[in-house]
Amino acid sequence: MDFLFDIPIIGLFIQFVFYLLGHLPVVAPVVVAATVPVALGAMCGFMNERSGVVNIGIEGMMLTAAFVAWWTASIVNSFVHTPAGPMGITPALLIGLFAAIAAACAVSAVHAWLSITVRADQIISGTIINIFALGITGYLNLLISQHPPTSAGQFGALPVPAAIIDLPVIGWLIDSFVAVGPIALSMLVSVLLLQFLLFRSRWGLRTRAVGEHPKAAETVGIDVIKLRYRNVIVGGIFAGLAGAYLTIEFSSSFQGGMTAGRGYIALAALIFGRWTPLGAFGAAILFGSSVGIERLIRFAPPEGSLGDILTAVPLQFYEALPYLITIIVLAGVVGRSVAPAAVGRPYERESKSG
Amino acid sequence: MPSTAGLGRRLRSTLLVPFLAILLALVVGAVFMALSSPLVNGSFDLTLPFRAYGALFKGAFGSWEALTRTLANATPLILAGFAVGIGFKGGLFNIGATGQFLVGGLTTTWIALLVNDASPFVAIPVALLAGMVGGLLWGLIPGVLKAFTGAHEVVTTIMLNYLAIFLLSWAVSGPLRGSNVTYARTDEIIAAQLPIIMGTTGHAGILIAAAAVPIVWWLLFRSTIGFEIRTTGANSEAARYAGMNPRWLIIFTMGLCGLFAGLAASTEILGDVHYMPASFSTTVGFDAIAVALLGRANPLGILFSGLLFGAMQAGSGPMQIEAEIPVQIVSVLQAVILFFLTAEVLVRTIFRVRSDARGADEPQLATSYGRKA
Numbered sequence: 005m006d007f008l009f010d011i012p013i014i015g016l017f018i019q020f021v022f023y024l025l026g027h028l029p030v031v032a033p034v035v036v037a038a039t040v041p042v043a044l045g046a047m048c049g050f051m052n053e054r055s056g057v058v059n060i061g062i063e064g065m066m067l068t069a070a071f072v073a074w075w076t077a078s079i080v081n082s083f084v085h086t087p088a089g090p091m092g093i094t095p096a097l098l099i100g101l102f103a104a105i106a107a108a109c110a111v112s113a114v115h116a117w118l119s120i121t122v123r124a125d126q127i128i129s130g131t132i133i134n135i136f137a138l139g140i141t142g143y144l145n146l147l148i149s150q151h152p153p154t155s156a157g158q159f160g161a162l163p164v165p166a167a168i169i170d171l172p173v174i175g176w177l178i179d180s181f182v183a184v185g186p187i188a189l190s191m192l193v194s195v196l197l198l199q200f201l202l203f204r205s206r207w208g209l210r211t212r213a214v215g216e217h218p219k220a221a222e223t224v225g226i227d228v229i230k231l232r233y234r235n236v237i238v239g240g241i242f243a244g245l246a247g248a249y250l251t252i253e254f255s256s257s258f259q260g261g262m263t264a265g266r267g268y269i270a271l272a273a274l275i276f277g278r279w280t281p282l283g284a285f286g287a288a289i290l291f292g293s294s295v296g297i298e299r300l301i302r303f304a305p306p307e308g309s310l311g312d313i314l315t316a317v318p319l320q321f322y323e324a325l326p327y328l329i330t331i332i333v334l335a336g337v338v339g340r341s342v343a344p345a346a347v348g349r350p351y352e353r354e355s356k357s358g
Numbered sequence: 359m360p361s362t363a364g365l366g367r368r369l370r371s372t373l374l375v376p377f378l379a380i381l382l383a384l385v386v387g388a389v390f391m392a393l394s395s396p397l398v399n400g401s402f403d404l405t406l407p408f409r410a411y412g413a414l415f416k417g418a419f420g421s422w423e424a425l426t427r428t429l430a431n432a433t434p435l436i437l438a439g440f441a442v443g444i445g446f447k448g449g450l451f452n453i454g455a456t457g458q459f460l461v462g463g464l465t466t467t468w469i470a471l472l473v474n475d476a477s478p479f480v481a482i483p484v485a486l487l488a489g490m491v492g493g494l495l496w497g498l499i500p501g502v503l504k505a506f507t508g509a510h511e512v513v514t515t516i517m518l519n520y521l522a523i524f525l526l527s528w529a530v531s532g533p534l535r536g537s538n539v540t541y542a543r544t545d546e547i548i549a550a551q552l553p554i555i556m557g558t559t560g561h562a563g564i565l566i567a568a569a570a571v572p573i574v575w576w577l578l579f580r581s582t583i584g585f586e587i588r589t590t591g592a593n594s595e596a597a598r599y600a601g602m603n604p605r606w607l608i609i610f611t612m613g614l615c616g617l618f619a620g621l622a623a624s625t626e627i628l629g630d631v632h633y634m635p636a637s638f639s640t641t642v643g644f645d646a647i648a649v650a651l652l653g654r655a656n657p658l659g660i661l662f663s664g665l666l667f668g669a670m671q672a673g674s675g676p677m678q679i680e681a682e683i684p685v686q687i688v689s690v691l692q693a694v695i696l697f698f699l700t701a702e703v704l705v706r707t708i709f710r711v712r713s714d715a716r717g718a719d720e721p722q723l724a725t726s727y728g729r730k731a
Binding site for chain 1: 397451525697
């Protein structure tokens with residue numbers, strides 16, 4: 005193998021690939037944990053934007069859900085004590101999860117009302133949501149933290165038999181993607197389901213029509229306003245899952261502003277993935293990988309000249325890559341990403357006469 | 359139109375909805391504080407909102423010291439408000455004030471540290487200019503991208519905000535890291551510190567913000583380029599037919615936006631902070647959007663809404679100490695004000711105000727991300 009590594013320049017690249025492959029089992033869980041909230045957030049954006057509504061409020065929806073999940077679960081936990089079932093499921097956590105979904109859907113409903121009925125600027129609507137969520141969760145969190153409730157804990161991973169995890173080649177893949185908690189599992193299901201529905205169902209066809217050419221959709225009898233409302237509100241479910249993941253599955257606590265821009269990365273993933281669920285999922289994994297690579301190089305840099313090169317690059321550069329790539333893709337330098345044609349345009353129904 | 363009466367009516371109808379939106383937001387805030395009072399002191403306390411607003415008002419206007427704090431807080435908000443407001447006038451939604459602010463803050467610190475031994479008469483103008491140039495350059499990027507590739511400025515500026523965070527983090531923990539510091543921050547800026555002109559916190563940046571108001575007004579409403587910016591914002595097709603160059607105007611407008619965000623950072627760093635930490639936590643970008651929206655993208659409006667939000671920020675600290683209401687209530691109030699402004703129809707229904715015929719001068723901003731169809 006060494007002769008491969010000694011090829012000038014290409015050898016370094018080969019070394020890099022082997023370095024990554026060698027550390028995959030260690031890095032994969034980090035990557036998955038970084039991917040889940042981004043991918044789920046992107047599904048929320050997908051539901052909005054494919055039906056023609058811009059959503060830059062994903063960040064705020066996720067933050068609200070993260071707070072509600074943690075707080076509700078803690079409150080329920082102080083009344084109901086039951087031993088945890090499989091995957092660490094307790095009534096408190098389940099109620100927290102549903103409360104988070106309901107909260108995100110409620111915020112989505114406000115976004116829908118402003119964007120669709122009021123026909124307000126949709127970016128302003130999203131901005132309001134983000135400012136509001138940061139303020140209100142920070143406010144309540146500070147008040148609560150004076151007498152902090154006991155945390156309800158967090159969901160556990162799906163028990164997968166050791167025999168499967170020990171499988172060569174695919175064992176680590178199952179370990180990091182399937183032997184995870186219920187919300188992370190819901191990500192895989194959501195992505196596949198939405199991808200299927202978008203291109204293979206009546207709902208998907210209608211949604212695409214409403215996002216591309218609402219006037220034409222209306223003439224063939226699709227209720228544009230109703231479909232947009234429904235899609236935007238249902239989209240809240242995914243933001244709810246994304247937020248809840250942060251406080252009752254990945255960790256068991258809440259900090260002010262803890263989404264830390266993940267909602268915006270979700271938006272970037274959606275654009276990078278060309279507004280399809282699978283594409284956005286791929287982009288989310290790419291974004292998650294940049295987090296993983298940064299960690300890996302910080303804590304276990306490779307040896308030799310490859311290590312010298314990788315550690316000479318500022319660590320911030322690896323983290324900045326997803327944002328840089330999104331700009332490049334958006335600018336159409338490497339393959340253009342084109343938005344649904346009607347996105348951001350409020351729909352005004354033709355006046356009904358006679 | 360009969361001049362004075364018409365002007366009066368127009369002014370009244372422009373000011374009425376923002377005023378009522380602020381009023382409604384204060385009511386909603388009070389109800390919210392009353393509802394959350396059990397979390398503050400264990401039982402429902404209907405006087406809590408009054409105590410909180412009282413402390414907020416006293417902390418913002420109650421003394422000369424409070425007043426100077428309000429002005430110092432309003433300074434970056436007004437300047438960054440221009441960074442968003444000028445964009446609105448040109449039909450661009452600048453979500454990137456944060457990034458332009460951070461890069462402007464970085465360049466201003468960098469240059470200020472280089473001239474740390476010089477006379478303040480040299481150091482201050484040079485450092486201010488550096489901040490403006492830094493913000494300008496960061497603002498030009500989304501402008502150029504939009505003009506030549508059609509990449510929507512909303513998404514590119516959001517991405518550039520994060521790139522600015524990483525750039526700052528790298529620069530301050532690396533090349534600009536101070537020599538005698540315990541955490542990642544730069545050395546202290548000495549020569550380029552803005553002089554304190556009133557109280558203990560009222561720095562000369564206040565004068566810069568005050569001077570910027572007529573300059574921006576002149577630029578937008580009396581200069582040729584301002585006319586072109588506004589025409590492009592109202593109708594870019596019409597602007598092109600009239601022989602204007604929308605491409606160049608987009609780049610110019612975004613650059614100008616960035617310049618003001620950079621200047622906002624300069625006043626903040628040189629007037630108040632005096633160094634740059636590796637992670638400069640700021641909400642100025644979103645505050646600036648709120649300022650510009652409440653001020654209806656008008657320079658005078660931005661001045662007043664900047665003062666309002668500056669006062670809220672200045673009063674929020676004393677409020678947290680006296681009434682135990684967390685400072686985050688200010689963000690909640692901001693968001694609720696914006697909500698009522700946006701959902702104007704609610705305000706008009708609640709107060710039974712008739713709708714005025716809106717002109718076409720308010721551009722619809724969120725059109726499409728990708729390339730124009």
